[in-house]
């Protein structure tokens with residue numbers, strides 16, 4: 001199996017979207033080929049960071065949006081009186097309340 005083929009399939013390999021024989025071929029290649037093994041490792045790390053980066057802020061954003069809408073509906077006067085960032089900083093950090 002060529003390096004270029006392995007690189008193309010690395011993403012699918014990590015998602016285990018390949019047939020078992022394909023998975024094994026890539027695995028064998030990674031064991032013999034440090035360059036592709038390194039590539040696989042970096043890709044794995046990048047994907048982990050991406051997952052963390054996507055999950056955490058998105059939850060906050062959705063929460064923030066809900067709070068924003070709530071404030072706009074119920075406290076229209078607060079919108080202009082305060083910076084939204086200041087209003088959201090406390091409710092979005094539940095750790096602050098556990099002390």
Ligand SMILES: [Zn+2]
Pocket residue numbers: 002003006029033035036037
């Ligand atoms: Zn290779």
